[in-house]
Amino acid sequence: MTDLRTVVSEIAQEMAGRSERGTVAHYIPELACVDPARFGIAVMLADGTQIAAGDCDEPFSIQSVSKVFTLTLALGKVGDGLWRSVGREPSGNAFNSIVQLEQEQGRPRNPFINAGALVVTDTILSGHQPREALGEILRFLHFITGDDGIGIDEAVAASEKQTGYRNAALANYMKSFGVLDNPVAHVLGVYFHHCAIAMSCRQLASATRYLAFLGRNPDTGHSVISVERARRINALMLTCGHYDGSGEFAFRVGLPGKSGVGGGIIAVVPGIASVAVWSPGLDPVGNSRLGTEALEMLARRMHWSVFG
């Protein structure tokens, strides 16, 4: 069998030498300061072994990767009722696009584009103060990773709040259709803060485990979510996890994955492993350029694919 340790260290070495690294996100000023030379990777297997390399212990802004965890929480809270206010189709548009919202009466295409994630955040917020909702999101991450050190980078949250005009437009627009129940300022506040959660590749690989192992923690056998729900979240990651780059990611990597503009990507190898990679430079669609390439190499060399 191909040795995973060798593959992971060769990928890290290869990525360290690349000069074409994509462009760091600039529309959130605090993210523009991140060094594009960073690269990290962590793979976590069923027995809990982590095989990691590069900047795998360095916390970074998880941004839209957080949408997988908020979706999990919102489904736990309201079940399939969530699908009344958000769809399950790829959008074929940018993550912060507003055009479809008018045509589709304020109901976002899927929970991973920004509009859909704002609806998910609104669902978690209902019945809570913003601080409690954020506490719930962080507690969930602490629970699934066993790591209480995971927190929010307040400078990133403040930076996004200051410049989040598009998200404010999306939230106000959905509010006008009656899609959001809570005050727009509260929804935006919680959304900016959960996007600003900082985690390392090791922590993210650990957090993604329940999706690779039928909704369970394979160490303890404890169920986080049902098998059916884990499968469905994986299906959404495969079809919508990379916005209008989702088809390309499925073609090249062949695994469910979710990206963030901080340069992180999580990926799921069902029954085998959970993976996290980080490289801050993005491709034109907003997905990590070298992160995608690293996952493509990993999947190809380990013969990992959900397509057989």
Ligand code: DON
């Ligand atoms: O709302 C935003 O624009 C960011 N907080 C998150 C966007 C994001 O990560 C898109 N992912 N590639």
